[in-house]
Amino acid sequence: MTEKKKISICHLRQGQSGRVIEILGGHSIAERLNSMGIRPDKNITKVSSSFMRGPVTISVDRCQIAIGYGMAQKVMVEVI
Amino acid sequence: MRVLLMGNPNVGKSALFTRITGTNAVVSNYAGTTVGFTRGSMKLGDEEVEVIDVPGTYSLEPTSKAEEVAAKMVDAGGIIVNVVDATNLERNLYLTLELLEKGVPLVVALNMWDDTRHRGITVDIAKLERLLGVSVVPTVAVSGQGIKELVEHIPGARSPKPAPRTRDERWAAVGGIVSEAQTLAHRHHTWLERLQDASLKPGTGIPIAILTLTASFFAVRGVGEGIIRYVTDPLFNKLWEPVMMRLSDALGGSGFWHDVLVGRLLDGTLDFEQSMGVLTTGLYIEFAIVLPYILIFYLVLGLMEDIGYLPRLAVLLDSVMHRLGMHGYAIIPSMLGMGCAVPALMATRILESKRERFIVATLISIAIPCAAAQAMIFGLVGAEGWQYVLLVFGVLFAVWLTLGFVLNLAVKGFSPELLIEIPPYRLPSLRGVVTKLWLRVWGFLKEALPIIMGAIFVVSVLYSLGVFDAIANFTAPLVSGIFGLPKEAVVAIIIGFMRKDIAIGMLAPLGLSAGQLVVGCVVLTMFFPCVAAFVVLAKELGFKKLLAAMAIMIVSTIIVGGLLNLVL
Numbered sequence: 001m002t003e004k005k006k007i008s009i010c011h012l013r014q015g016q017s018g019r020v021i022e023i024l025g026g027h028s029i030a031e032r033l034n035s036m037g038i039r040p041d042k043n044i045t046k047v048s049s050s051f052m053r054g055p056v057t058i059s060v061d062r063c064q065i066a067i068g069y070g071m072a073q074k075v076m077v078e079v080i
Numbered sequence: 081m082r083v084l085l086m087g088n089p090n091v092g093k094s095a096l097f098t099r100i101t102g103t104n105a106v107v108s109n110y111a112g113t114t115v116g117f118t119r120g121s122m123k124l125g126d127e128e129v130e131v132i133d134v135p136g137t138y139s140l141e142p143t144s145k146a147e148e149v150a151a152k153m154v155d156a157g158g159i160i161v162n163v164v165d166a167t168n169l170e171r172n173l174y175l176t177l178e179l180l181e182k183g184v185p186l187v188v189a190l191n192m193w194d195d196t197r198h199r200g201i202t203v204d205i206a207k208l209e210r211l212l213g214v215s216v217v218p219t220v221a222v223s224g225q226g227i228k229e230l231v232e233h234i235p236g237a238r239s240p241k242p243a244p245r246t247r248d249e250r251w252a253a254v255g256g257i258v259s260e261a262q263t264l265a266h267r268h269h270t271w272l273e274r275l276q277d278a279s280l281k282p283g284t285g286i287p288i289a290i291l292t293l294t295a296s297f298f299a300v301r302g303v304g305e306g307i308i309r310y311v312t313d314p315l316f317n318k319l320w321e322p323v324m325m326r327l328s329d330a331l332g333g334s335g336f337w338h339d340v341l342v343g344r345l346l347d348g349t350l351d352f353e354q355s356m357g358v359l360t361t362g363l364y365i366e367f368a369i370v371l372p373y374i375l376i377f378y379l380v381l382g383l384m385e386d387i388g389y390l391p392r393l394a395v396l397l398d399s400v401m402h403r404l405g406m407h408g409y410a411i412i413p414s415m416l417g418m419g420c421a422v423p424a425l426m427a428t429r430i431l432e433s434k435r436e437r438f439i440v441a442t443l444i445s446i447a448i449p450c451a452a453a454q455a456m457i458f459g460l461v462g463a464e465g466w467q468y469v470l471l472v473f474g475v476l477f478a479v480w481l482t483l484g485f486v487l488n489l490a491v492k493g494f495s496p497e498l499l500i501e502i503p504p505y506r507l508p509s510l511r512g513v514v515t516k517l518w519l520r521v522w523g524f525l526k527e528a529l530p531i532i533m534g535a536i537f538v539v540s541v542l543y544s545l546g547v548f549d550a551i552a553n554f555t556a557p558l559v560s561g562i563f564g565l566p567k568e569a570v571v572a573i574i575i576g577f578m579r580k581d582i583a584i585g586m587l588a589p590l591g592l593s594a595g596q597l598v599v600g601c602v603v604l605t606m607f608f609p610c611v612a613a614f615v616v617l618a619k620e621l622g623f624k625k626l627l628a629a630m631a632i633m634i635v636s637t638i639i640v641g642g643l644l645n646l647v648l
Binding site for chain 1: 168504
């Protein structure tokens with residue numbers, strides 16, 4: 001089975017969707033994102049790119065969330 | 081018995097709270113406003129019941145201060161009204177399930193019910209009730225729909241206690257419930273949604289931000305001046321002046337009580353700005369100059385909050401603010417600081433790290449002039465030309481940037497990453513806007529008026545006793561040497577401890593040049609916050625950090641004041 005490429009949401013293009021595969025880094029980051037609805041197997045869509053390493057905005061379940069760049073780099077998705 | 085309003089940030093808990101308690105809590109369209117909780121009461125049958133507006137949380141797991149507080153409150157007991165955003169069921173129900181697992185009696189208020197139709201969302205209430213095991217009442221807190229029905233359901237709140245789940249199991253359960261009870265229809269992007277996206281993406285967002293902020297600046301100045309010129313000034317000159325002149329005659333034209341109440345006359349006429357009487361300058365500054373600006377300023381701020389623009393601004397500014405040791409969210413307390421430092425400093429609690437709170441609080445105390453100070457700056461410096469007004473604000477802004485940059489390098493600790501929800505744009509209800517405006521203006525008057533009148537009283541008395549002359553002579557070298565101001569300006573600086581607006585007003589009779597006025601205003605804004613803000617700062621930072629902040633204030637004021645003096 002071919003492995004699909006994992007990229008962070010920072011590298012998604014505007015308007016592209018991805019399915020969350022994993023969240024790198026420690027426990028606390030995954031927890032914070034989890035309670036906002038960002039967790040493995042969730043589909044997200046990129047709304048806006050970061051600007052000067054600014055926050056990345058994605059849409060989850062019709063709700064928009066802005067994630068700081070450092071944290072966003074750890075959210076790995078598979079492009080769909 | 082207690083009723084706890086719990087739910088995600090931004091779901092309308094505060095609006096609901098206002099509706100059922102009849103008390104007023106400040107309602108805004110961004111997460112994090114209600115960090116300290118609000119208490120009120122309501123009538124349930126014959127009983128008077130306590131109602132608490134609990135800080136918004138996404139879950140009961142303690143990942144932030146707000147969530148810790150919320151979890152503790154649940155354990156302390158009560159009936160929970162779980163406010164759920166009907167347009168965002170999936171994420172909201174996670175907390176609902178956590179609460180149900182705790183076995184507490186619960187009723188669901190399915191708020192923002194009116195929004196579901198526009199978004200193509202259909203929720204089957206009966207099914208949801210069956211799946212959750214508790215009553216679900218659709219509400220529209222902003223208009224009051226469904227509130228009565230909600231209150232009727234509170235006494236009979238059930239507590240079906242499902243077995244405890246793991247995090248994943250809970251999400252799976254939520255998914256199951258949502259797929260059964262909710263249907264989504266596709267619909268096209270509305271123009272409001274296009275505007276939302278445009279204000280967020282940097283390409284269009286930054287021009288929109290510049291436009292919005294510039295428009296706000298001119299609106300505040302224009303409307304403020306308009307109110308002064310056409311309403312308050314005429315009122316004072318035509319109605320109050322004759323009254324004061326009669327009082328002056330009755331008191332004999334001079335003497336202690338005359339000077340304290342009416343102030344000093346210039347060539348037998350009354351100049352409201354300079355006379356320094358409690359009943360003249362005291363009332364004039366507050367009502368004629370400051371109040372008009374406060375009104376329009378808070379109106380503009382309130383609109384931006386309620387529409388939901390501020391989080392988008394926070395995202396745009398985040399990368400810049402990171403270089404200043406804050407994250408984008410810190411723009412919110414900072415903007416509140418442009419109204420009054422007291423609520424702004426209290427709002428720093430929404431920031432997550434001590435380091436960030438220190439930096440933001442210090443910056444607010446030094447570089448952000450409150451609306452009262454701004455009003456006086458417009459009034460006093462504006463008479464010399466609006467380029468000087470821009471100069472004062474420009475210098476303060478530069479100080480904010482530079483000091484933030486320096487503190488970012490110097491202060492140890494970390495500033496966490498931004499993680500916030502961007503709410504959809506919502507047109508605010510007229511009632512909500514007016515209520516919030518009224519609360520803020522009234523709060524300002526209640527707090528400020530006694531202090532202003534007290535300050536003028538103290539000034540008059542100390543003048544008569546010659547205390548100020550002594551202090552002025554003592555500090556002359558510093559004030560004239562470094563700042564280039566006449567030694568009498570030290571009086572203004574001392575008054576700056578009590579109130580910024582009176583302090584700036586005290587520069588008026590000194591006959592300063594435009595350049596000196598700029599230096600004076602900048603120094604007065606930067607030096608120390610007014611006593612009310614100082615007290616809050618002390619509470620928020622603690623003793624040691626307060627001393628550090630004070631040292632920073634003194635040093636930066638001297639440097640900036642001195643530099644300005646050399647340049648202007």
